[in-house]
Amino acid sequence: MEGNVSLSWLGKKPKITTGVTWGIPWEKGMLNKKDPLELVDANNVGIPLQSWPTAFWPDGSVKWTAHAVSLKDEVNTERLQIKKGNITKEMDPLKLEDGSDSIYINTGKVSCQVNKKGDTVIGEVYYGDNLVCQGGYLKGIRESKNKTDGIVTWKQEEFYSEIKNVVVEQDGPIRAVVKITGRHKIYTDKREWLPFTLRLYFYTGQTSIKAVHTFLYDGNPHKDFIKGIGIDFKIPMNGPLYNRHIRFAGDTGMFSESPKGMLTWRTSGRYEELYKEQMAGRSIEFDSEDHHFVELLDDSATWNNFKLVQISADSYTISKQTREEFAWIRAVSGKRAGGLAYVGSETGGIAVAVRNFWKKQPSSLEVKQLSEQTSTLSAWFWSPDAPSMDLRHYDSETHVKSSYEGAEEFRSTPYGIGNTSEITIDLFNSTPEQELLQTLVEEKESPPLLVCHPAHYHDTKALGVWSLKDDSTPIKANIEKALDEVLQFYLDEVEQRGWYGFWDYGDVMHSYDPIRHVWKYDLGGCAWQNTELAPNYWLWYMFLRSGREDIFRFAEAMTRHTSEVDVYHLGEYAGLGSRHNVVHWGCGCKEARIGAAGLHKIYYYLTADERIGDIMDEVVNADYTTEHLDPMRAYYTKDHFPTHVRSGPDWAAFCSNWLTKWERYEDTNFRDKMLTGINCLKKMPHRLLTGPVFGYEPRTGELKFMGNENWGHHLMMSMGGAQVWMEMVEVLEDVEWKDMLVEFGEFYNLSNEEKSQRTSGAIQGDKPWGSSMLSSSLVAYAAANKKDAELAKQAWQYLLVDSTHWQIKTPLKAEKTSDYVKPVVEVKSMSTNTASQWSLNLIVCLELIDQYLESAMLDDEKS
Template sequence: MSNKVNVYWLDQKPVVNRGVTWGIPWEKGHLKKTDSLTLTDNHDAEIPLQTWPTAYWPDGSVKWTAHAVSLMDDRLSETYQVKKGLAIIPENPLTVEKSDESIQINTGHLIYKVNTSGEQIISQVHNGEQLVCEGGYLKGIKESFTDTDGVVTTRQEAFYSDINSAIVEQSGPVRAVVKITGRHKVVSDQRKWLPFTLRLYFYAGQYTMRAVHTFIYDGNPHQDFIKGIGIDFRIPMQGPLYNRYVRFGGDEGFFRESPKGMLTWRTKGHYETLYQDQMEGKPIHFLEEDQAFVNLLDDAATWENYKLVQQSADSYAISKQTKHGCSWVHAVSGNRANGVAYIGSESGGMTIGARNFWQKYPSSFEVKELAKQTSTLSTWFWSPDVPSMDMRHYDTETHVKSSYEGAEEFRSTPYGVANTNEITVGFYSSTPDQKELRSFVREKESPALLVCEPTYYHRTSALGVWSVKDASTPTKAKLEQALDEVVQYYMNEVEQRGWYGFWNYGDVMHSYDPIRHVWKYDLGGCAWQNTELAPNYWLWYMFLRSGRDDIFRFAEAMTRHTSEVDVYHIGEYAGLGSRHNVVHWGCGCKEARIGAAGLHKIYYYLTADERIGDIMDEVVNADYTTEHIPPMRAYFPKDHFPTHVRSGPDWAAFCSNWLTRWERYEDTSFRDKMLTGINSLKNMPYRLLTGPVFGYEPRTGDLMFFGNENHGHHLIMSMGGAQVWMELAEVLEDPEWLEMLAEFGAFYNLPADEKAKRTDGAITGDKPWGTSMLSSTLVAFAAAYKQDPQLAKEAWQYLLEDDTHWQIKSPLKLNKTNDYVKPISEAKNISTNTASQWSLNVIVCMELIEQYLEPAMQENTTLANKY
């Protein structure tokens, strides 16, 4: 391995000073825990670097590291190098001071005071001696409804953050992280609800602070409606009203006004020039001879309050108000606001940027009391200017037979699901111009990230089995084209179908209805995909093998959604998730496979995102939850076993959680729990072929024999089980486990009589083993292990020749139609199950058996004609 690792910008180099955090994998044995790392730029100049480990190999060497830098304009390079060596300390390192009441962070540019209790999150922000922020609060509005003889009345109650704890997770010298947890307190009755986590991120020398806000819904969806939820900042105002400013980002430019605009019916000549200066944020200074015009300004209306409301993904409106109790005056409408707002005065002000502002509508900004000594800038993640959240199920019953819903049990509940939102706050000594604001928009929307070359990620073997993009032969080029077409189709569908919204953004739909020309948004288990058949793995491997920034952002949005909305973080189903449904939490099947840590960990290792780290910690004991909600309860009654689980996807999901815990913390108790399960399988009559349902003891990890062919086998691999088990094979280096995986792959597609012959009649093939395409990864694994050309050719056949719906062909056949509410392009037979699994299996087969692809094509004219 090279002595240095090259990193480059994910999309393009930042245009402003920026704090950056990213992750790097290392080959086993290369980096010791005692090794230090340093960073150099294109000119071999050293840059202050903060480093910490995020995962370890079984031999104790470092598997992943995370890094933080604070880059200034003059240190922004196209590429950087990370290598062994002692990192230098910043000239003005970030410092953190703690007391019982507060945590003080000094970035060298700004001083933040964060409270450790009470309602107020941030009590003060200073720029030198100047107070630039008087406080920050989480806040919201709860709404309830009463129906009396058909007359519906509503009641709204305010709630605010109530801090339970504030801890320093990192304390510099480059980066500091403060984690604040608590619940929201309703003002009227002091009820505490909606647990929250707020992380604040600081970098040495930077004028911005990033915040990641998460809340968990713990109400009754029939009674507790959230009318609004967001965060407030209070900003001191100085100077005359005509030297105060508000800015809202629109589609392209910015809405620019002042509470006391220079426009009067006598704004002409010299005053027009001053008016232009005011719009540009330049302080106005009047002379004695301007008194008559100043008198006109005194008479003019004072606009104290402003708001921008993004009502849908394609519509926002800006309005303003002179004072409370007066009408709101419409100013302008647009399509997609860029998610940035600014307020300030002669002494400067504050900008706030909400990431995915229009994508996660309904969101809004609100400015209050801009004419007072202190003004408030609010960011609403859910705007109170639209109807409240409706978390109820779409029906009062389930529709298993007609609509592919998972269980007759009605278990649709949002209790325990979460939502995470990101903001960036910047402080300015003067009103920023439009160029500065556009730079702010870009950086908050696509945070700067350093990444490695795909070949480097691949060489480290730190993320399982996948292939680097390879178009070196006509057949491979055709497959690569097909892979690109499929992922591009889904990225286009997000826009074409409007897959946006507070609870939806990041997800895609399950299957398509070519008659109505829509995805089956209203058909039970065919609507939102959630993590069914592991689209997360597909997208992350597509990024790793290509380095494409658009795929990264697509996968990032899916990771943020599926890790929060589709999984339960507290309550009866903690650690489990809901499979596909019209409502994300609607399916009665609550299973560990939906929230397996492996679905999210690639994002975690690439970015060191602490919230994803929390979520992976949450699911580590998901197997215990299956005691009171057994995944096989519809098929097997309660008996002497604590619960029943399948080797896949249930136990495979547990392994995903435990493997991640083991490598992150070197927690050998979870390694041992995996080994207990593996040893249980080794002692089964037919090892991994047994089952797939077993009795299970969560306290020990023991799998207990429960018969052969007692359920279908297709989900064993298709929910990420193959990815987890192959990664286990790499880290455990257990010859028998390797042999068991190969045995399973070679056995899966055998004819029923051959299955019976090899198992003395114990496995007859009477129960379905599933679709052959789903097995191609482990068939390829078996072919590579056994060096069996025939198995390899079969694996390619399952992917490329099978004419069932489990196949993607290139070019992807698109049909344009006007037989819908708008002209669209559609792939009539597409399904996300197909797209994700076909793509994922091709990616793995290109790694394990690519040398057999061309021979398979030469021997099979049908394949050759298709590809």
């Protein structure tokens, strides 16, 4: 691998000046910590660059770097390249002053005050000398339910942000990041709840601010209903009402109005032309000859309040109101709004855009007091015009036998789950053209990102074992076509099934019901996927090997959802996640595998997203949580061990967390914890074949012998275990650990007689070892390392020939049915478990044993 790294845009290059942050992997030993890097364009002209390491190889060389640039109009961004060398072009750095009460950031275009205490998070914001925002704060509405003498009453209370801590995470020169944490406060009863994190991002020379907002739910779902949650901005209004403007992004264009529109029953001639100018956002001036028309304007209604409510993924309404005590008048309705609102007057204004606005409905944008000195623009992540959030479980009991729910224990609780929303705040010194606002809608939905060529990601070996796309032979071409077909089915299914919503967007369903023509949305363990059988790895590897933007956005949405909603960030289950269920937090099984860092880290390294970094830090001690919530509590009584874990998926998930922590921070304590577990396995009677249930000591990481075949083995590798274990071989360079994986892959599919013979009767196949297809990655690993053609043939047959082992047959048998509420195209046999693991194992096998593919298939045809 050369030291220079070529970059391209994910999808289209940005249409406007923008700040961009992205990540790059490096081959082991290629980049030292002190090596400077520069960014150059096609003419080898340097572009100011800010760089920092995000992960390290065991030898101390840099594994991943993150980079930030602020791109201006004059920069040629068609062909960019990172290479070693000093920055050759001077920059105008942003300025950050960290004071006792506030932080001041100046990008050279806009300046922003971030408060360190109180309820107003953002203070004054200036565009040049113009004050365009007087403050921003988080807010919401709590709806509580009370029942007295059989009568149910509802009470609504507003809550606001209360700042607890503010940290400058990055201080330029190109990019600055400020992290604000706190809790929301209900002033009526002085209650503090809903912890929040708000990150603000600034780039030198830019007039926009990016914000990432996260809140955690810490209420009682039977009493604490969130009626609305969002963020408010106070905007100074100057000049006459007819020179004040509002914009809402609709399906394809802008809703444009003013609190004092120039339409009257006598608007014609010159005034009609002025009316057009007004709707275009230009300031209007009248002279003395216009006094009769001005009198008409004075007499016309003043529209003070406007709102756009996206009540479902397919319906929004824009309405307006003169004053609060009067009716809302519907202006227009549509299907999917762009999620942007602009408010401004003669001295400028702001546009606020919410990403995934209609996909994470119910959401809304609201503007009030347009005729006053200060207007309020509210971005509601959950709209108060919709019914309040209902985070209760779907039933009063579990249904383990009938619905494949995980445990008899009723542990369905949303206490500790989170949700993250992204917004952009664009500042203007005059009302922008509608075309520019529409561009902002497009850019916030697909934020500009620089990416490497798939071969670069692959050749660095920085993300485990996976293959590049290869259609060089007919058999390989058919496999690639099949992989694309299965993935495309899910890309299409998101839209066909409407897998959208504030708490659902990003996840997919688990199992299909061909009788009702629906996914099993109401069948406990068969509804939402919740990372079961590692679809995150599948999607990210499909992106890495293709570079396709649509796959990236699909994987991104899944990462954002599964890392927040499916995992507990506080409370008794902190660091664990909920197994698949009708509601994401519904299953009584709370396990570390759901939120393993490896599921999320690819997104982190590609984007340097700080929120994902937080989450990966949170789960690093998930093994301690198992001490009071034993993963095997239903099968093993409390004994002298602190807890019991399976080598997979429990210990494998711990290793995923520790490996990520070690490579990010070079904290050898977590490397040593992995090595402790490996050394314990080395001493077991049959190494990794032992167990897979062990006694476990979280303080040391020790696994304690409890017997052979004491549980099934299929979960050991199918929940991401194979991925993290193979990656551990590369970074730990432990020869015996590698040999243990080879032994496991070779042993897994032996007959019961052979298992018994090899282990002197200790392992007889009494407990199920599971589907052979699920083992194919480790079978391939064994075949590749032993250069064993017969083993390789077995792996390929499990995937492509033997239909008794969770296979997907392509081309998919898609059938159209009208025997449902609407016509749908269905694949009746589809299972996301199978799709994830079949695709993932194919990707691994193409990397490890592709040289045996042709002969294996030829031998099958002969037989």
